[in-house]
Amino acid sequence: MVRGQGKKVRELLGEILVREGSMTRDQLQRGLTHQREIEKRLGATLVELGYVSEEDVAKALALQCGCPYLSLASLSVTPVPVRDRLSPRYLRDHKVFPLEITDGVLTVAMTDLTDPYTLDDLRLSTGLPITVCIAKEQEVLEAIDQCYGDGQTTIEKLVKGYSEEGESSGEDREDVDHLRDLASEAPVIQLVNLLITRAVEARASDIHIEPFEETLRIRYRVDGVLLDYESPPKRLQRAVISRVKIMAKMNIAERRLPQDGRIRLQTLGKDLDLRVSTIPTLYGESVVMRILDRASLILSLGELGMPEEVRLQLQRLIRKPHGMILVTGPTGSGKTTTLYTALSEINSPDKKIITIEDPVEYQLRGVNQIHVKPKIGLTFANGLRSIVRQDPDVIMVGEIRDAETADIAIHAALTGHLVFSTLHTNDAPGAITRLLDMEIENYLVSSVLIAVLAQRLVRVICAECRESSHLDEAVVRKMGVRIGVHGPLQVFRGKGCAACNFTGYRGRIGIYELLAIGEEIQQMILQKADANMVRQQAMALGMKSLWEDGWAKVEQGVTTLDDLLRVTKEEG
Secondary structure, X not given: OOOOOOOOOOOOHHHHHHHOOOOOHHHHHHHHHHHHHHOOOHHHHHHHHOOOOHHHHHHHHHHHHOOXXXXXXXXXXXXXXXXXXXXXXXXXXXXXXXXXXXXXXXXEEEOOOOOHHHHHXXXXXXXXXXXXXXXXXXXXXXXXXXXXXXXXXXXXXXXXXXXXXXXXXXXXHHHHHHHHHHHOOHHHHHHHHHHHHHHHHOOEEEEEEEEOOOOEEEEEEEOOEXXXXXXXXXXXXXXXXXXXXXXXXXXXXXXXXXXXXXXXXXXXXXXXXXEEEEEEEOOEEEEEEEEEEOOOOOOOHHHOXXXXXXXXXXXXXXOOOOEEEEEEOOOOOOHHHHHHHHHHHHOOOOOOEEEEEOOOOOOOXXXXXXXXXXXXXXXXXXXXXXXXXXXXXXXXXXXXXOHHHHHHXXXXXXXXXXXXXXXXXXXXXXXXXXXXXXXXXXXXXXXXXXXXXXXXXXXXXXXOOEEEEEEOXXXXXXXXXXXXXXXXXXXXXXXXXXXXXXXXXXXXXXXXXXXXXXXXXXXXXXXXXXXXXXXXXXXXXXXXXXXXXXXXXXXXXXXXXXXXXXXXXXXX
């Protein structure tokens, strides 16, 4: 955190937004023209035009002022003992929220620092030095109301006075109509929209709505870890879940069977695709929404965190004219991002690339992308049969889920196509066993398989609060890690700060295990060797395991041993 403000000339807000990729220069020029007409602040004007989100503006202001950005929505805010010196009205008028007093320093969240007198007032009124974070105006005002006003949160205000009248009537038709009416009420619509907006602001990948006996629990998965967020009252459970099901075009009358649906919407200037899944539980339907940003930029392989030797080897393998390359790992391990990044590297006018996915998670220019629709018979297997007749050079199959899809993909690779796909296996050698378990002939697997890339995502230590730490040598050696030093081993950890919402982590990066299929491994596949024997041979030939790549990132201060253990369970 930065105290006070420097005397150097600040970079203009619009220039920061353009530099950070939040908007284009053309949009900035249009925004400046419109701003002069309506005489509003530039940030508010750009948000009103839909060019940027309020969060984008707040982060740009933080960069402009040299202060960290803080998301108040994800914190459990509590009152700080300053009410006798700073009235709630003063806090609201100046949009200042006192966060904490630590070591005699008052930390506050503000929406803007263009008025230098506010900081002077705070210092004089409290008699304390001030440290500033930048936060969104709406969240600052909500926090002030919650801690220094009437104590009501935004969700409580939205549903104030709203009650779900009556219980299930027993008549299915009447009950469905009742649920539809409940889900169409303005407070419920606003509440569900707020849950989605907050998730996007928190960089969440999933929203979990979980009913329990006395509560309706809301959790967001941020950087691969579930975090609790403010939840609606239990009485709104049926209305909230029904609203989500209506948005996802599900059958709201069916509450006994699992359902899947999809929501497309635009929020905070982003086009989002939400995959929705419901399952019946003891206390009602549990809902999970996977958030996919359809406009997400594809990175280069060098930005995914691959070790240099793995990146160079993979770049060579993906340029082969035919064969099959598989990416393995559990759900949410970044397999699709890796595949798309690989496709973007080989995408050129002289290649025809076709993908079949469920769903299309990213949009690639110049690539023919197919969305499976099982209800009308467009499955992975049926779609793949048709793709082969489209004369492609490269085919990507979103996931090999069954023997039929595996068989067609293998034969596509045999007939001169380069095929990319994913499998759910724990490590790279396990993919070979999985294909053989699907009753694919071993000589076919040996002939077409070029490489298997296993991966996981580990959390990155927050750059703002990164500090050195030490691991006991005995503990490290007990885990089987070979270290070249004696005594405590220096590593790093995140202390926790406003920038990372006090988690110590911000963002994720991959750890990788690349099994290239050479002659030795081909012979082992023909002999149907088990996965452990393949692994031992591959490591003897130079393959680095997931654990080894992860440990290297621990030593480099990229991640922590705790997070490596969380995703690998001491594999390797």
